[in-house]
Amino acid sequence: xxxxxxxxxxxxxxxxxxxxxxxxxxxxxxxxxxxxxxxxxxxxxxxxxxxxxxxxxxxxxxxxxxxxxxxxxxxxxxxxxxxxxxxxxxxxxxxxxxxxxxxxxxxxxxxxxxxxxxxxxxxxxxxxxxxxxxxxxxxxxxxxxxxxxxxxxxxxxxxxxxxxxxxxxxxxxxxxxxxxxxxxxxxxxxxxxxxxxxxxxxxxxxxxxxxxxxxxxxxxxxxxxxxxxxxxxxxxxxxxxxxxxxxxxxxxxxxxxxxxxxxxxxxxxxxxxxxxxxxxxxxxxxxxxxxxxxxxxxxxxxxxxxxxxxxxxxxxxxxxxxxxxxxxx
Amino acid sequence: xxxxxxxxxxxxxxxxxxxxxxxxxxxxxxxxxxxxxxxxxxxxxxxxxxxxxxxxxxxxxxxxxxxxxxxxxxxxxxxxxxxxxxxxxxxxxxxxxxxxxxxxxxxxxxxxxxxxxxxxxxxxxxxxxxxxxxxxxxxxxxxxxxxxxxxxxxxxxxxxxxxxxxxxxxxxxxxxxxxxxxxxxxxxxxxxxxxxxxxxxxxxxxxxxxxxxxxxxxxxxxxxxxxxxxxxxxxxxxxxxxxxxxxxxxxxxxxxxxxxxxxxxxxxxxxxxxxxxxxxxx
Numbered sequence: 352x353x354x355x356x357x358x359x360x361x362x363x364x365x366x367x368x369x370x371x372x373x374x375x376x377x378x379x380x381x382x383x384x385x386x387x388x389x390x391x392x393x394x395x396x397x398x399x400x401x402x403x404x405x406x407x408x409x410x411x412x413x414x415x416x417x418x419x420x421x422x423x424x425x426x427x428x429x430x431x432x433x434x435x436x437x438x439x440x441x442x443x444x445x446x447x448x449x450x451x452x453x454x455x456x457x458x459x460x461x462x463x464x465x466x467x468x469x470x471x472x473x474x475x476x477x478x479x480x481x482x483x484x485x486x487x488x489x490x491x492x493x494x495x496x497x498x499x500x501x502x503x504x505x506x507x508x509x510x511x512x513x514x515x516x517x518x519x520x521x522x523x524x525x526x527x528x529x530x531x532x533x534x535x536x537x538x539x540x541x542x543x544x545x546x547x548x549x550x551x552x553x554x555x556x557x558x559x560x561x562x563x564x565x566x567x568x569x570x571x572x573x574x575x576x577x578x579x580x581x582x583x584x585x586x587x588x589x590x591x592x593x594x595x596x597x598x599x600x601x602x603x604x605x606x607x608x609x610x611x612x613x614x615x616x617x618x619x620x621x622x623x624x625x626x627x628x629x630x631x632x633x634x635x636x637x638x639x640x641x642x643x644x645x646x647x648x649x650x651x652x653x654x655x656x657x658x659x660x661x662x663x664x665x666x667x668x669x670x671x672x673x674x675x676x677x678x679x680x
Numbered sequence: 681x682x683x684x685x686x687x688x689x690x691x692x693x694x695x696x697x698x699x700x701x702x703x704x705x706x707x708x709x710x711x712x713x714x715x716x717x718x719x720x721x722x723x724x725x726x727x728x729x730x731x732x733x734x735x736x737x738x739x740x741x742x743x744x745x746x747x748x749x750x751x752x753x754x755x756x757x758x759x760x761x762x763x764x765x766x767x768x769x770x771x772x773x774x775x776x777x778x779x780x781x782x783x784x785x786x787x788x789x790x791x792x793x794x795x796x797x798x799x800x801x802x803x804x805x806x807x808x809x810x811x812x813x814x815x816x817x818x819x820x821x822x823x824x825x826x827x828x829x830x831x832x833x834x835x836x837x838x839x840x841x842x843x844x845x846x847x848x849x850x851x852x853x854x855x856x857x858x859x860x861x862x863x864x865x866x867x868x869x870x871x872x873x874x875x876x877x878x879x880x881x882x883x884x885x886x887x888x889x890x891x892x893x894x895x896x897x898x899x900x901x902x903x904x905x906x907x908x909x910x911x912x913x914x915x916x917x918x919x920x921x922x923x924x925x926x927x928x929x930x931x932x933x934x935x936x937x938x939x940x941x942x943x944x945x946x947x948x949x950x951x952x953x954x955x956x957x958x959x960x961x962x
Contacts, residue, residue: 465926502953548721553720590921619861620893
């Protein structure tokens with residue numbers, strides 16, 4: 352974690368025109384939760400993309416991907432006109448490690464490698480600790496895919512948003528729901544793109560569009576190294592569950608919310624070999640970029656609205672002709 | 681005439697529409713499932729979410745077919761796996777499910793399976809039966825694969841077997857893979873053997889509500905034997921995807937090329953909240 356923090360400071364130093372570090376919360380063990388805000392500086396508030404990694408401690412490929420993503424943004428925007436345009440129109444808020452306490456704990460030794468939750472002590476009388484942060488958000492909290500046994504790996508906490516780490520996202524993103532166009536949260540493993548909602552009977556109003564964009568992103572990912580990513584709602588392709596960050600984000604009105612489940616499909620699982628970090632990140636980047644580009648273009652490049660205005664004018668004129676001709680008759 | 685014109689005009693107006701209106705249906709019927717409003721997510725609802733079992737043709741990407749297909753992977757490994765042959769589910773092409781009276785549920789699947797070491801793929805047709813009711817049996821599987829199961833690994837298996845038989849010292853290792861996904865090349869056969877041995881457990885433990893993978897070998901110790909068999913004691917960590925839990929199993933495993941992999945003893949260990957280092961480490 353120390354390496355990651357130092358690297359974040361280094362990135363700010365090397366790219367002062369486009370990068371700022373924002374400390375937006377504290378973990379239970381009082382460590383700082385930080386993100387890098389990346390985008391061309393602007394006088395007014397900009398639309399934004401949110402990405403967080405490392406919400407589950409053992410999913411090590413996730414923080415690695417956020418770092419790769421940041422590097423890619425900073426390397427390509429100077430030479431790629433599309434990226435330059437997106438950096439001008441939007442800011443990227445990227446949190447390399449949300450669950451800092453859990454992540455550090457998972458690095459302690461071999462026996463802690465598979466830790467998932469944060470490190471908040473359990474309720475009184477409980478011999479175990481930790482809350483599953485991706486069950487702690489304030490959205491049908493404590494109803495599905497959870498266990499109130501405090502030792503359970505999917506213990507949702509003592510109440511909705513009881514956890515400092517979940518509170519940090521809730522506050523930061525919650526204050527910017529008009530700004531944020533897209534909420535991406537990165538996990539492993541399973542090779543999936545999950546769309547809202549985690550409840551099997553609730554459909555997001557834009558589910559069709561989310562599926563369409565997700566499927567196209569998965570196609571893009573497959574082109575990179577041939578890996579298949581399945582797209583769908585969690586209840587359809589994985590399991591039902593409540594209290595997830597992407598569900599919460601979607602319900603706040605952020606139109607695009609995806610959970611990425613990165614490599615692999617169960618062979619190495621959480622302990623993805625180091626030589627797969629690069630290819631896994633490359634394919635995830637191409638998927639994320641597809642979604643981000645779609646979201647950006649939908650907001651900033653609006654050919655359809657121009658066409659609709661012209662069509663509306665045509666019909667109105669024809670209607671006027673109809674009415675007048677009828678009246679005359 | 682006038683009425684017809686008004687109707688036509690209304691339709692025309694409707695067609696142009698307005699790009700700024702967002703239609704947010706409160707209740708929508710999709711695929712004959714009653715959808716409830718997003719508003720229900722705001723308040724904690726007491727409603728029971730009925731787990732309606734998918735019947736008939738299955739979406740191959742959805743979890744019912746995927747979980748059943750994983751069971752086929754475990755089954756194939758118990759029959760054909762070895763330290764040099766490990767099978768992994770690659771894709772589900774199609775699936776079908778039907779209830780069998782009151783006794784359970786039968787899945788028919790067309791899948792692709794990959795042998796991980798030779799990196800060859802092949803198609804399989806399989807049937808998986810999950811029993812229902814008081815007597816919970818492990819799933820019953822039938823499978824037919826083209827070509828895939830005929831992969832010849834005799835040379836590698838014999839070489840490895842002879843090497844260990846001649847060795848005076850007994851092998852042992854811990855954490856395969858390690859935290860960084862690394863496995864020493866010499867230790868890979870022991871990792872493969874663990875995958876195959878865990879397949880026996882994963883097959884036994886599988887239901888329609890589980891999806892198992894082997895997460896890690898915590899440790900393995902070769903035991904001395906008088907017989908032709910090689911014997912190993914394993915502490916294996918399984919990952920169950922639906923509950924997300926890590927489940928620890930102690931296994932006594934035997935192997936020799938002619939007889940294949942056998943699990944002689946298996947013991948599920950209690951949940952370990954803050955696991956200490958395994959006792960037989962130096």
